[in-house]
Each structure stands twice: as structure tokens, then as C-alpha cells.
Amino acid sequence: MTKRLLAAALVAGFLAACVASLLQFALTSPLILAAEKYETAALEAPSRAFANPLIVLAHAGHGHGGEAEWQPAPGLPRLAFTALATLVSGVGYALLLGAVLVATGREVTSSEALRFGIGGFLAASLAPAIGLPPELPGMAAAALESRQLWWLATALATAIGLYLVAIRRGAVAVALGLALIVAPHAWGAPHGPEEISAMPPVYAAQFSARSLAVAFAFWAVLGLAFGWAWEAVAGREGAAARPGAAV
Structure with missing residues (x-):
């Protein structure tokens, strides 16, 4: 097996x-x-810590403390x-x-x-x-840790909810499954501050x-x-x- x-x-x-x-x-x-x-x-051009052409530093300021991310x-x-x-x-x-x-x-x-x-x-x-x-x-986005936590909670709740609704199928199971699926969205996802971007919305x-x-x-x-x-x-x-x- x-x-x-x-x-x-x-x-x-x-x-x-x-x-x-x-x-x-x-x-x-x-x-x-x-x-x-x-x-x-x-953004300002990020500084290069190494001369290795396979690694570049980008998205300066998106990490904690303003450090650049590679x-x-x-x-x-x-x-x-x-x-x-x-x-x-x-x-x-x-x-x-x-x-x-x-x-x-x-x-x-x-x-x-x-x-x-x-x-x-x-x-x-x-x-x-x-x-x-x-x-x-x-x-613009919220902190990475909060987004990851909400994603994980939503994925788990939805998976369990789908199992209860599609496989168990009892009245109580369906009600509980639907509640689990809706719960993360009722709580709300984390969002960052609103910013004006030059990037076209499309x-x-x-x-x-x-x-x-x-x-x-x-x-x-x-x-x-x-x-x-x-x-x-x-x-x-x-x-x-x-x-x-x-x-």
C-alpha cells in the first residue's frame, strides 16, 4: 500500500x-x-550583497524591518x-x-x-x-504570517466542511460542514493598507x-x-x- x-x-x-x-x-x-x-x-534600486548572477535582491521593504528579499x-x-x-x-x-x-x-x-x-x-x-x-x-498586502495563518485555517476548514457535506451527508454533518466553510470568511481575511499603484487594475x-x-x-x-x-x-x-x- x-x-x-x-x-x-x-x-x-x-x-x-x-x-x-x-x-x-x-x-x-x-x-x-x-x-x-x-x-x-x-522603489529604489536594491543593493546587491553578492556578485552571484543567479541571485538578485528584490522587493525591498516588503520584508520585516525593511530588509530586501531575494x-x-x-x-x-x-x-x-x-x-x-x-x-x-x-x-x-x-x-x-x-x-x-x-x-x-x-x-x-x-x-x-x-x-x-x-x-x-x-x-x-x-x-x-x-x-x-x-x-x-x-x-499592498498584510503581513505574510497573518496571511499564511488565514490561508491554512481556511483550507483546513473548507476541506473538513467538504468532507462533512459530500461524504458524511447527515443533516447535522451538512450543517456543521457549511458552518466551517463559511467561518473563515465571516471572520475576515487580513488585508494591508490601501495604496495607490501605477499598475493597471486589469x-x-x-x-x-x-x-x-x-x-x-x-x-x-x-x-x-x-x-x-x-x-x-x-x-x-x-x-x-x-x-x-x-x-
Whole structure:
């Protein structure tokens, strides 16, 4: 069971990361680059602590105490770093998806894993985006710690709520699930001070919509690929266990 889970998670995470990386390159990366031009124009040029061309300091003043934050240099380093982060996230989310499928006693098929993948999109992407939509560089935002805490609470509450509504389905379970889904939004997401930005508002709207579209594709591929890989590994294990099978 553990080997099957790991194998399916690796396959699903890799395939989902490939799809998401291509979509990010085509849909969201151009908007990020355009937004960074406006951000750079509004800030003083950051100082360089090292001569290493693979690391640049950017977003000065966004960290605590006004220290500069580093990010990969534009071009291939940034693409590689983003793809690697997406791959790691994909495998991690696939492991979580598989663990939830097994823990709930559901039969692991492509269709069932797809449904759970859509649930993952609702919990980890869509629900948090209602209060904290994806943000471009240079946009005003609350402290990172408070945003991360609210995102985590919203994702957990939504995931548990979806489980109660879609799987348990009792009257009390549905009522409690709906309450959990609504609770983080009733509490309210943390927001930073309002600032006037030279960046066209359409950039922010496009980035938010495209980011959610990429996230949906990521979770859909993750679910489908996990179910397919699980069934494929199970089939090979069954064939190997038959009498007379080659060792």
C-alpha cells in the first residue's frame, strides 16, 4: 500500500507539475514580469550583497524591518526555481490526496480521485482566494504570517466542511460542514493598507483569474493522474502476485 501510494504520488505530482508549469509560463509569468516593472519603478534600486548572477535582491521593504528579499534571477533560473517548487508541491499534494482517499475508505479510481482533486482545488485555492486573491508583486498586502495563518485555517476548514457535506451527508454533518466553510470568511481575511499603484487594475484581475485557472488544471490533472497511476501499479502488483508470474 505504501509503495503504491508513493509511486502514484510521484507520477501524479510530476504530470501535474508539468502541466501547471507550462500554463504558468504562458499565462501568469508575463503578468508577473509586467507588474515587476511597475514595482521597480516605484522603489529604489536594491543593493546587491553578492556578485552571484543567479541571485538578485528584490522587493525591498516588503520584508520585516525593511530588509530586501531575494528571488531567482530572471530567465532560466526563475523558470527552473518555479518548476522545482511546483514539482515539490505537486508530489506533496498528491501524497495528501492519496492519504485522504485511503483514510476515507474510498475506492481509488480516476473518477474518484478527480472528484477529490476538485475538492482540493476548492479547499486550497478557490476558498482562500475569496478573501486573499492571488497577488502580483508590488500590491499592498498584510503581513505574510497573518496571511499564511488565514490561508491554512481556511483550507483546513473548507476541506473538513467538504468532507462533512459530500461524504458524511447527515443533516447535522451538512450543517456543521457549511458552518466551517463559511467561518473563515465571516471572520475576515487580513488585508494591508490601501495604496495607490501605477499598475493597471486589469493586471491584477487577469492574474487572479489566470492563477485560479492554472490551479484548477493542476488539481484536475493531479487527481486523474493519481487515480490512473494507482490503478496501473495495482494491476502490475496483481499480475506479479499470480502463480507462475515471472519474478
